[in-house]
């Protein structure tokens with residue numbers, strides 16, 4: 435199982451380390467050609483507008499759309515979830531538009547810009563430590579969407595077939611259970 439972590443900006447090495455701990459071969463991806471032999475992709479947190487600009491500049495928008503349309507699993511965390519979404523509240527456009535979710539950016543208020551909380555994530559853990567940093571949330575999932583976790587009534591982990599989105603930063607803890615869940619998704623779609 436070979437998983438790439440999009441390495442244009444954000445918490446890349448942490449994802450690589452956790453994917454390896456969870457049992458995969460993980461590489462950072464800086465060029466579109468590097469997507470070719472991957473079974474799955476992680477799009478990390480950072481600043482979605484910055485990552486999007488770099489994705490356009492280096493040809494990743496088209497390349498990742500093809501990757502997703504070939505049913506290869508993609509896991510977007512924080513800004514990565516915004517990049518995957520096909521609807522962004524208050525905006526007419528989207529970035530990749532692959533995952534059927536509507537997201538709102540910077541959704542947890544100023545005083546709560548960053549915080550950590552333990553929460554149940556369905557199919558993953560009863561006590562997952564979630565680190566939120568200027569996090570978005572998922573306002574709606576599409577008809578095939580699954581809600582895996584909510585915090586304060588807001589959806590913070592969602593799945594849509596082979597796409598997984600988390601509003602928080604699973605790479606900033608030592609808990610590899612969400613990365614393991616993603617690897618199971620990759621196995622499921624691997625043929």
Ligand SMILES: NC(=O)CC[C@H](N)C(=O)O
Pocket residue numbers: 478479480481482483511512513514516539540567568569570
């Ligand atoms: N930690 C993050 O990835 C923050 C996301 C950022 N606020 C955005 O809108 O892109």
